[in-house]
Amino acid sequence: MNYLLKTEPGAYSFSDLQRDKTTIWDGVTNPVALKNMRGMKSGDRLVIYHTGDEKTAVGMASVVSVDPSDAKNPKIQIKAGSAIAKPRSLAEIKQHKSFADSPLVRQGRLSVVPLNDAQYKYLAGE
Numbered sequence: 001m002n003y004l005l006k007t008e009p010g011a012y013s014f015s016d017l018q019r020d021k022t023t024i025w026d027g028v029t030n031p032v033a034l035k036n037m038r039g040m041k042s043g044d045r046l047v048i049y050h051t052g053d054e055k056t057a058v059g060m061a062s063v064v065s066v067d068p069s070d071a072k073n074p075k076i077q078i079k080a081g082s083a084i085a086k087p088r089s090l091a092e093i094k095q096h097k098s099f100a101d102s103p104l105v106r107q108g109r110l111s112v113v114p115l116n117d118a119q120y121k122y123l124a125g126e
Contacts, residue, residue, distance in 0.1 A: 002045045002120035003036060004057065004104060004113040005078075009050040014059035017048065017080045022064060025076040032103075033112035037074050040066055046078060047115065047123045055090035057123045059083050085125050096122055 005025060007013065017023055028034055046061040060081030067075040094105050098118040103110050115123070 001039065001041065002047070002115040002117065003040065004047045004049050004115055004123070005061070006049045006051050006111040006113075008052050009054060010052065013050065014048045014080075014083065017059070017061060017078070018083075020080070022077055022079045025078050026073060028073070028111055030109070030111060032107070033110055034073065036112040036114055037076055038068070038071070039114075040074075040076055042066065045120060045124075046081075047084075047120065057084060057088045057093070060124060084123065088123055093123070098122060 012023070025037075028037060040063050042063055042065055044063040046063065047057050048059040048061055049057045060083075061078045062081060064077040064079045067077070069075075090105075093099050098116070099105050102113065102115075102119060104113045104115075107113075120126075
């Protein structure tokens with residue numbers, strides 16, 4: 001599976017993740033986002049998206065492990081990948097036909113969004 005993780009760059013940016021190499025992704029409270037996190041598996045591909053003023057997909061990451069010990073709030077260990085060569089703004093994403101029904105554009109406050117292969121490839125620049 002593929003997912004997009006939203007983060008406020010002032011709180012924890014993609015460059016912070018690259019510096020740290022790995023981090024635990026937790027603290028999510030939205031029930032739909034938590035459901036998406038509970039579906040994650042080791043090896044899943046991730047796109048890191050900066051919210052706030054940026055509203056841009058900026059980097060790649062992957063799921064290292066999932067700690068399901070707290071079913072209400074799983075802790076996902078993620079590993080930094082590379083920066084996206086051509087970051088995609090929300091305006092560009094909304095123009096792309098594969099995102100017409102995506103929760104990324106339909107549920108703007110959702111912080112963990114599943115991506116199909118076409119969406120992932122577009123954001124990754126593949």
